[in-house]
Amino acid sequence: MNKHSLLYIIKLIILVVSVVYTLDKVVYFGLETLNKNVYTGASGGKVNQFLREKDNLDFIVLGSSRANHHVDNIKISKNSFNMGLDGTKIAFSATLLKTLPTNKAQIILLHISPKHSLDSNYKGDDIEGLSKLYHQNNIIKEEYNALGKNKIMNQIFWSLNFNGTVMGLFKNYFFPNYDINTYSGYDPLYITDEQKRIFKTVLENKINEPCLNEPKLNSIYERYLDEISLFCKENNKKLILFTAPIYQDDCKNDDDILGKILKQKNIEYWNMTSFFNENNSLNYWRDNSHLSNTGAEIFTDSLKLKLNQLK
Structure with missing residues (x-):
């Protein structure tokens, strides 16, 4: 290959990279503008609504689906929001908690799973649910970097942060499925007779899961709990961690271990896994770890009573 051919190839590569880089930024800023106007749906709209309202809230629920579907926050405070989201864990929730305003009195009810908190394999991957806000929110960016999730390709090509969410954003932009003026984050689970029958069959064939062997608090969980x-x-802020009811808890050992750790850290913890044990009914459940709307309303009433006793 002669000198002129090599120079031509280098120029061509530079041109292609420049065009791709420019197109990426055009696509990114287009998606960013779209995202800023989406306030419904799990693909980003619910987070946007929370970030818009968070500074004026008095009561906030954070956590996974067991926060989202179990706590009717409006029954506890009219000025509240349930930011529970399916599939999320401590990294996602703690990051959003850190975006709250300084020196404003707020009650934070954060769901924590004993099993997940003692899982040595947890790496904080759930924070990737906030990836589209990486270049827009410094707190999210810092947490993302601290967990080592800032992949080099995402740093160069920003539109990659929207991977897997674009269709959801377009859907919720053009066809929002609820009114954000009346939505407070709580998503009750309504069950049918068929679902009750299926759950009963599942219980009859359920095999107990073994307890963790010598469980230890995950280092990422511990860091976030301290922070x-x-x-x-x-x-x-008044921080309260809680664990929602489980129909059949195969292992109480992890509950006890987490409870002792949080007591040592002086973090208030309400372990309510056995809440329905003395008065249980399949009508209260969607599955082994998720309450129906009926069960959630009963559970919320108990939470409200406990919160009122703190005042």
Whole structure:
């Protein structure tokens, strides 16, 4: 290959990279503009609504689906939001908690799973649900980087942060499925007779899961627990961790271990896995770890009573 051919190839590569880079930024800023106007749906709209309203809230629920579907926050406070989201864990919730305003009195009810908190394999991957806000929110960017999720290709090609969510964004932009003026984040699970029958069959054939062998608090969970505890103490927040009811809890060992750890850290923890044990009914359940709307309303009433006793 002669000198002129090599120079031509280099110029061509530079041109292609420049065009791709420019197109990526055009696509990214287009998607960013779209995302800023979406306030419904799990693909980003619910987070956007939370970030828009968070500074004025008095009561906030955070956590996974067991927060989202179990706590009717409006029954507890009219000025509240349930930011529970299916599939999320401590990294996602703690990051959003850190975006809350400083020195404003707020009650934070955060769901925590004993099983997940003692899982040595947890790497904080759930924070990737906030990836589209990486270049827009410094707190999210810092947490993303701290977990080592800032992949080099995503740093170069920003539109990659929208992977897997574009269709959801377009759907919720053009066809929002609820009114955000009346939506407070709580998503009850309504069950049918067929679902009750299926759950009953599942229970009859259920095989108990073994307890964890010598469980230890995951290092990422521990870091986030320490950080959000300090954040809340320094910024006039009341932090309460809770574990929602489970129909059949195969292992109480992890509950006890987590409870002892949180007590040592002076973090208030309500373990309510056995809440329905003395008065249980299949009408209260969608599956082994998710309450129906009926069960959630009963559970919420109990939470409200406990919160009122703190005042």
